[in-house]
Amino acid sequence: MIEIPSYHAIAAMVVTIVMFVAFVRGRMSIEIISLLTIAVIAVGLYFFPLEGHKGIDGLEIAFGGFGHYALITICALMIMGRGLVVTGALDPAARFLERVFKFNVQLGLLLSLLIAFVLSMGVNNTPVLVLLMPIFVALAQRGALPASKTLIPLNAASLLGGVSTTIGTSTNILVVSIAVDLGMKEMGVFDFTPIVLMASLVALPYLWLVMPRLLPDNTVVNEAEMRRFHTRLRVAEDSALVGEDISTVLSRLPKNISIIDQPSGPIQPQQRLLLSGTHDALEDATRVLKGELAPSWVLDRIKREASSREQDILVVEMTVTADSRLINRTLPTSGIADLHGVAVLGIHRPDRIMGEKDQYSENGDLRIAEGDVLLVMGLPEDLQEFARSDSLLMLEGARELPRRSKALLAGIIMGVSVFTAAVGIFPIAISALAGAILMFVTGCVKFDRVGxxxxxxxxxxxxxxxxxxxxxDESGAALWLGQTLGLGLQYLPPAMVLAAVMLFVTVLTNFASNATAATVGTPIAFSIAEQLGLPAEPMVLAVLFGCNLCYATPIAYQTNMLIMSEGSYEFKDYIRTGVPLVIIMVTTLSVLLVLRYEM
Structure with missing residues (x-):
């Protein structure tokens, strides 16, 4: 016979339910709901302290999370993930993926899912998805699979990878830390990786072959084309073009690149080729052909200034107004680099008026006209001074150039941090914090950009x-819930018990917060294990897995919301594709846990 829970336990469950309902309704922001929850706990426990506690002890319970080592670890991993993004350390994987997609769409999709899966094992899946998502949007614009058919599978693959290690998601760290607080031994980084890998062998084919067919084609018809910029590529001494005929190297160039007035004969060092292409395509062309879009002395000066001022280099678009002194001038005669220390990488002008001869100088350089859009690179202060002095309108959407000189260093820092935690040299909290500090000290992440x-x-x-x-936990609510749930589970086989716990937590995480579901579900699972005489570790893992099965609603996880606008998804798209995946994972993981722990 189960006793009636204490008043504190009832109050704790009511606060938790109210918080869940508030998250689901979405009328207030997550930040406000979270702060109100902390405030209610603090005030309630101050005036009505737990048995054997003082009122001041309630403040430590309410605000102790801000100093909890799990939160410190999560923040440190976010900083290291940011370091990989801003240094471009993940770019080689992204470029490789794009080349494979050009070879075969289905093979490209499979490899992209695997890359997202593997990268998310050691890096929070949010920066991984942020890096890969633009590639899929661009590939869709070039005639590959529509973005609406690829982004949800890509997101699901990154979530699968995140669940495979203790550092893959912040929720994993949270569950493990709570379990340690409850008395369970600390898990290693890869302790449960084999279980997830085996389950993924069942789930990945569904993501690759079935899920895209369940998603609609939300491609926007007559979508506006990206701006094409006209520029001159300066061929470097060690360029792949030197000594070859231009016709033999056209296949190496990106599809969005056009060569205007193709030269005859072998290409010579320092020769300038007139190109037209999008910003991304021009960047690819400079990398493949080892050329520059501006004089090397200007680019070198910008890089030196960026290093001495410890600032990031920006690339922005600026519109030429009617009052600008640049009108009718060409880039070589404008003196922009000497006067302002910035480099103009290209000029955008509608193709329909590009054919007029008087738009070009005797040297074949394009004369700047009112309404042109300049692609300009430089430091923030120099760009603002250039726009102000020459009557240019700076457009939104400035891009920071990756600090590629730090890419290898950022990758090494992340790798060493993960390795030292994986082999048990340091706890993950120490290795992650040390890695974050090294990211600051080495300049991979700037302290003023930590926000x-x-x-x-x-x-x-x-x-x-x-x-x-x-x-x-401390109010006894977890024990009471565990006893109540245990009554219904005591006659079930272990696999069904694990599945029930996992499914219960999965429902919570898809309609509320996975972090909150983790903190509520972990002590409940621990209590059920004690009641039924089952090992605690597989029960805790059932909670950990369930918290990460957040595929069925857009509100379940931040990356679900991130892809919603890009894929033009509706709520039903997540349900249609996510529910079958949840069923697959719950069934597979429950069986594997029973086999692994011989329950």
Whole structure:
């Protein structure tokens, strides 16, 4: 016979349910709901302290999450993930993926899913998805699979990879840390990786072959083309073009590149080729052909200034107004580089008016006209001074150039941090914190940009989740829920018990917060294990897995929302593709846990 729970336990469950409902309704932001939850716990426990506690002890329970080592670890991993993104350390994988897609679409999709899966094992899946998502959108514009058929599978693959290690997602770290607080031994980084890999052998074919067929084609008809910029590529001494005829190297160039007035005869070092292409295509061309879009002395000066000022290099688009002194001038005669220390990489002008001869100088350089859009590279202050002095309108959407000189260093820091945690040299909290500090010290991540790496939403949500988890546990609510749930599960086989717990947590994580579901579900699973005489580790893993099966709703995880606008998805798209995947994973993981722990 189960006793009636205490008033504190009832209050803890009510606060938790109210928080879940508030998340689902979405009328207030996650940050506000999280802070209100912390405030309610703090005030409630101050005036109505737990048995054997003082009022001041309630404040430690409510606000202790902000100093919890799990939150520190999560923030450190966010910083290291930011370092990989801003240095371009992940770009080689992205470029390789694009080449494979050009060879075969289905093979490209399979490899992209595998890359997202593998990268997310050691890096938070959010920066991985941010890196790969533009590639899929661009490939869709070039006639490959529509973005609406690829982004949900890509997101699901990154979530699968994240669940395979303790550092793959912040939720994993949270579950493991709570389990350690409850008395279970700490898990290693790769302790449960084989289980997830085996389950993924069943899930990945569904992502690759079935899920794209369940998604609609949301391609926008007559979508506006990206701006094409006209420029001159300066052939370097060690370029692949030197000594070859231009017709033999056309196949190496990106599809969005056009060569205007193709030269005859072998190409010579320092020869200038007139090109037209999108910004991304021009960047690819400079990398493949080892050329420059501006004089090398200008680019070298910008890089030196960026290093001495410790600033990032930006590439922005600027529109030429009617008052600009640049009108009717060419880039060589404008003196832009000497006066302002910036480099103009190209000029955009509608193709329909590009054929007029008087638009070019005697040397074949394009004369700048009102309404042209200049693609300009430089430091922030220099770009603003250039726009102000020469009457240019700076457009939105400035891009920071990756600090590629730090890419290898950022990759080494991440790799060493993961390795030292994986082999048990240091706890993950220490190795991640050391890695984050090294990212700052070495300049891979700038301290004044740390706000871009950290998410205030994640921080307050994790803090509130830790507070909820502690009050659920210390009030006796977890024990009571475990006893109640255990009554219904005591006659079921272990596989069904694990599946029930996993499915229960999965429902919570798809309609509320996976972090909150983790902090509530972990002590409940621990209690059920004690009640039924089952080992605690597989029960905790059932919670960990369930918290990451957030495929069925767009509100379940931040990357679900991230892809929603790019893929023009509706709520039903997530349900149609996510529910079957949840069923596959719950069934497979439950059986594998039973076999692994011989239950």
């Amino acid at each position: 871009r790496a950290l998410s205030a939403r994640v921080i307050v949500l994790v803090a509130a989740s830790i507070a909820i988890g502690r009050i659920i």
